[in-house]
Every structure is written in structure tokens, then in C-alpha cells.
Amino acid sequence: MSFINFAAREINCKVVYYGPGLGGKTTNLQCIFDKTAENEKGKMISLATETDRTLFFDFLPLDIGTIRGFRTRFHLYTVPGQVFYDASRKLILRGVDGVVFVADSQAERLDANIEALDNLVDNLKEHGYDFRTIPYVLQLNKRDLPNVLPVETLRRQLVRRKEPVFEATAIKAKGIFETLKEVGRQVLIELRKS
Numbered sequence: 001m002s003f004i005n006f007a008a009r010e011i012n013c014k015v016v017y018y019g020p021g022l023g024g025k026t027t028n029l030q031c032i033f034d035k036t037a038e039n040e041k042g043k044m045i046s047l048a049t050e051t052d053r054t055l056f057f058d059f060l061p062l063d064i065g066t067i068r069g070f071r072t073r074f075h076l077y078t079v080p081g082q083v084f085y086d087a088s089r090k091l092i093l094r095g096v097d098g099v100v101f102v103a104d105s106q107a108e109r110l111d112a113n114i115e116a117l118d119n120l121v122d123n124l125k126e127h128g129y130d131f132r133t134i135p136y137v138l139q140l141n142k143r144d145l146p147n148v149l150p151v152e153t154l155r156r157q158l159v160r161r162k163e164p165v166f167e168a169t170a171i172k173a174k175g176i177f178e179t180l181k182e183v184g185r186q187v188l189i190e191l192r193k194s
């Protein structure tokens, strides 16, 4: 899955932020972009509607240094969360190395979270990936809002394996780098195996 270019001495890893519409996937990438030094990032590309809904994807390349002489980059993508963009979501998962599921903690979004999670499992399967073993982190976003479900309730509903869970408030950059570091750590462990 990770793309290793021996001639150019480069490693490229793909991390996809997945989840229900308006959960905060684009905000995660925007926050990472805003807080990363110029020399460690490329241009962030967003294809969005006039109301800022992701239309196809967001893309942010991050330079994480060299591993055994190979310049290593994480390519961060978001998918469009709106239900009817499933073909795009499927396409964006191609070649994925790690997934962050950005859940919306608000009570009224529980069904949307579950639907998006089921959709992730299905779409991974269609590419031949096993959801149970792929590097994966669950992020419970929007913890700042008053109408959120307790973390324990969300865990019971959304934890599907023994994945690490992070609480986040993406608009305040809380929990964003913890999430990224953990999925990155898992991706690099897999990379070492290959």
C-alpha cells in the first residue's frame, strides 16, 4: 500500500479522514495545515461547494523527515461525508495506509456516525482491505458542544476493534495532533514490516 520509490528514495503514505457529513474532517486538515511549519507541508487542496461541504476531497501533503535515507511523506485526504458521494469515498480509499474516523459527538448524529462507519467497512472490503487490521484511530470530535453524548456511550456504539480513541475539538485544535500522531505511528509500524 505505501508507495516506495527506490529510485527517488521516497516513501509516500496515504491517510484518509473518514466520517459523517459535517463531522469535522476538513477542519482537522485545515488545523494541521495552519499549525505545521512551511518547510514540512505542501499546498492544501480543497475541492468544496460554496457552502464549504467537501465535494470530492481535501488533500494535504506532510513531510515527516527521512526514514533510512528515504524522504517520507504522509498524504492526508478527507472524503466527502454526504451520503450520496459514495463513489468518491470509495475511490479516495484506494491505496490507503491508515484511516482516521472523525465522529460527530452530537446526540442527533449517532445514526449518521454508525452509517458512515458501516460504509467505511464496506468500502475497505471492496478494495480488499481488512478493517480489523488496517492502521486506524477513532476521533470523537465536537466535544465543546452542549448536546454531545458521553464518551462511554460513543465508545460502546462506535468502537469496533481495540482502536485508540481520542476526544477532539477540531475548531480549537484540541486532540488533532494526538490523532494524527497515533495513526502515523501505526502506519510506520506497518511500513517497517514491509
Ligand SMILES: Nc1nc2c(ncn2[C@@H]2O[C@H](COP(=O)(O)OP(=O)(O)OP(=O)(O)O)[C@@H](O)[C@H]2O)c(=O)[nH]1
Binding pocket: 019, 020, 021, 022, 023, 024, 025, 026, 027, 028, 052, 053, 054, 055, 078, 079, 080, 081, 082, 141, 142, 143, 144, 145, 168, 169, 170, 171, 172
Ligand atoms: N463546535 C464545533 N464545531 C466544529 C468542530 N469541528 C468542526 N466544526 C464545524 O462543523 C462544520 C463542518 O466541519 P467540516 O470540517 O467542514 O466537516 P466535514 O466532515 O469536512 O464535512 P463534509 O465535507 O461535508 O463531509 C464547520 O462549520 C466546522 O467549523 C468542533 O470541534 N466543534
Ligand SMILES: [Mg+2]
Binding pocket: 025, 026, 027, 052, 053, 054, 078, 079, 080, 081
Ligand atoms: Mg469536508
